Amino acid sequence: MSKTILIVDDSASLRQVVNLTLTGAGYTVIEACDGREALAKADGQKIHLIISDVNMPNMDGLSFLREVKKKPAYKFTPVIMLTTEAAEDKKKAGQEGGAKAWIVKPFQPAQMLAAVAKLVM
Numbered sequence: 001m002s003k004t005i006l007i008v009d010d011s012a013s014l015r016q017v018v019n020l021t022l023t024g025a026g027y028t029v030i031e032a033c034d035g036r037e038a039l040a041k042a043d044g045q046k047i048h049l050i051i052s053d054v055n056m057p058n059m060d061g062l063s064f065l066r067e068v069k070k071k072p073a074y075k076f077t078p079v080i081m082l083t084t085e086a087a088e089d090k091k092k093a094g095q096e097g098g099a100k101a102w103i104v105k106p107f108q109p110a111q112m113l114a115a116v117a118k119l120v121m
Helices: 012-024 035-041 061-068 088-097 109-119
Strands: 004-008 028-032 049-052 079-083 101-104
Touching: 004 012, 004 035, 012 028, 012 109, 028 035, 035 049, 035 061, 049 061, 049 109, 061 079, 061 088, 079 088, 079 109, 088 101, 101 109
Parallel strands: 004 028, 004 049, 049 079, 079 101
Antiparallel strands: none
């Protein structure tokens, strides 16, 4: 059975690139344009990994991370932050919120797939 990954990013083109990379590697992908939409899609279905941007309208990635981790179904779901943010305080906030990895854009597809493979159980 295919593993399901939720991609959260306000950039449609970035979601498309990540989606193509992941579906090409055999994963099932759910997309959301911001944290609010992602929380709505995190409705109890099995999600094996979340990949989220930090800077988004409506609900940013760090707020989304804190909220999704409150849901019992996703308390232990690994999260990769995929962002242009490289500031240590943002990384620290992500780590404290439960992020397992921090990938700075632009990224190499092989780098993303390696991180995904390590975290998807």
